Amino acid sequence: MRIVLTALLAALAAAAALTPAAGATNECHGIQECIRVPGPWVAVPAHGSATYLLTCPGGRSIVGGLDAQVTSRDVRVSFDGRLGAPVQPGVTTTRYALFRAVSLSGRPQLFRPLLGCIPVQGGGGRSTVSARVVTPPGPSLELRSRIVLIGPGTVKFARVACNPGERLAGEWHAVAFRTRKPPAATTAALVRATRAVVGRRVVVTAAATDRLSIDVHALVQVGAVCAP
Numbered sequence: 341m342r343i344v345l346t347a348l349l350a351a352l353a354a355a356a357a358l359t360p361a362a363g364a365t366n367e368c369h370g371i372q373e374c375i376r377v378p379g380p381w382v383a384v385p386a387h388g389s390a391t392y393l394l395t396c397p398g399g400r401s402i403v404g405g406l407d408a409q410v411t412s413r414d415v416r417v418s419f420d421g422r423l424g425a426p427v428q429p430g431v432t433t434t435r436y437a438l439f440r441a442v443s444l445s446g447r448p449q450l451f452r453p454l455l456g457c458i459p460v461q462g463g464g465g466r467s468t469v470s471a472r473v474v475t476p477p478g479p480s481l482e483l484r485s486r487i488v489l490i491g492p493g494t495v496k497f498a499r500v501a502c503n504p505g506e507r508l509a510g511e512w513h514a515v516a517f518r519t520r521k522p523p524a525a526t527t528a529a530l531v532r533a534t535r536a537v538v539g540r541r542v543v544v545t546a547a548a549t550d551r552l553s554i555d556v557h558a559l560v561q562v563g564a565v566c567a568p
Contacts, residue, residue, distance in 0.1 A: 365454050367406055367454040367455055371456055371458060373458065374404060374457065375397060375401060375457040375459065376454070376457075377396060377456075378454050380519075380557075381451070381452050382452070382453065383450060383514065383516065384448065384451055387443075388442070389440055390441045390514055391439065391563070392439050392441075392453055393436055393439075393485045394437055397457065400459060401435065401457040401458055401459045402435050402458055403429060403434065403457060404456050406419055406437055406453075406454065406455060408452060410441075410451045411451070411525060412449050414445035414449070415442070415449045416444065417453070420437070420440070429458055438483055450517075450523070452522070478567070478568075479567075481566065481568075482506065482568060484500050486499065486562050487559050488546065488559065488562075490546050490548045490552075490558050491552070491558070492554060493550040493552075494547070496546045496560070498561075499541055500541070500563060501541040501564065502566035502567075506568055508539075508564060511537060511565065512535075512561075513542075513560060514563075515531045515533055516559050517556045517559070523556045527556055530552040
């Protein structure tokens with residue numbers, strides 16, 4: 341019996357060694373000086389995609405690594421990178437990253453964007469594209485966002501606009517929850533958000549039912565894609 345027990349314990353220890361730590365993420369993997377920036381849990385619709393902009397703190401750091409947590413492996417997450425060479429922080433990325441997620445499960449899901457930010461002396465770099473083509477691409481698009489918190493039984497408005505001289509090239513909005521663990525995916529149905537465009541301004545109206553728990557810390561982000 342002792343031999344069998346010893347073998348069993350050894351097998352369990354080996355299995356534990358091969359199993360990654362729960363919740364382990366890689367946004368700072370390989371980066372010596374890194375600031376971890378966890379985002380909220382963002383609602384991903386059953387059909388369609390979700391978009392969320394996450395920003396490095398303080399205005400003096402740039403994105404050096406990214407990762408995400410999801411409620412299902414059927415959630416696929418990517419981010420928008422800038423043109424430029426070599427591919428690196430400050431060229432491919434700036435002080436923020438625009439995450440995109442889609443659910444292949446046919447059911448609502450959640451994802452949590454994560455940034456690993458690198459402190460820098462100056463501001464985030466801007467990409468400069470050099471290519472042997474007749475017409476090179478124009479300047480990189482600028483992303484602007486606003487967040488509004490929403491509680492049970494309330495209606496809130498959030499708006500964001502491009503700067504003078506910029507053109508509105510796209511827009512998005514997202515429903516999210518600032519909790520340590522993901523709430524039930526059905527929680528997103530308790531917040532309704534509608535988006536409208538007026539000139540260079542994007543406006544979102546968000547309404548929450550009385551059934552929404554204050555403990556999920558619900559928020560709505562509205563974003564504008566602006567072309568210099």
